[in-house]
Amino acid sequence: MILNIVSAKYVAPLSVELQFSDGTVKIVDIGSFIKAHPHPQYNSYLDEKKFKRFKIEMGNIVWGKNWDLVFPISALYNGKCD
Numbered sequence: 044m045i046l047n048i049v050s051a052k053y054v055a056p057l058s059v060e061l062q063f064s065d066g067t068v069k070i071v072d073i074g075s076f077i078k079a080h081p082h083p084q085y086n087s088y089l090d091e092k093k094f095k096r097f098k099i100e101m102g103n104i105v106w107g108k109n110w111d112l113v114f115p116i117s118a119l120y121n122g123k124c125d
Contacts, residue, residue, distance in 0.1 A: 044064070044065065045064070045102075046063055046102075046116055046117070046120060047063065047064040047102030047103070047116065048061050048062070048063060048064075048099055048102055048103055049062050049063065049064050049099070049102075050062045050099070051097060051099060051104045053094075053095050053097075054070055055070075055072075056074060056091065057072065057073050057074025057077070057088075057089070057091065057094055058070055058071060058072045058073060058074065059071055059097065059104065061104065061119055063116075064102070067120065069119065069120065069121075069122045070122070071119055071123070071124060072124075073088075073094070073112075073114075073124055074089065074094075075124070076114075076124035077089055084111050084112070085111075088111075088112055093106075094106070102116065103116055104119070
């Protein structure tokens with residue numbers, strides 16, 4: 044079975060609740076990853092207004108027009124961003 048993210052919602056400062064195609068739901072703290080891995084492309088997503096503009100594309104949660112910030116689905120499924 045191919046695992047996809049079917050929905051995502053903002054739940055806390057820089058965290059999202061993700062629902063996967065197998066019904067599993069995980070809360071993932073994306074902000075901790077951004078803070079631990081500073082990079083100009085990522086740092087702008089520390090702004091909550093910009094962070095909240097994520098979308099689901101091709102079964103994954105992404106930020107930015109060109110997928111500036113994206114994570115492996117398997118890592119998100121395990122509740123991690125690394």
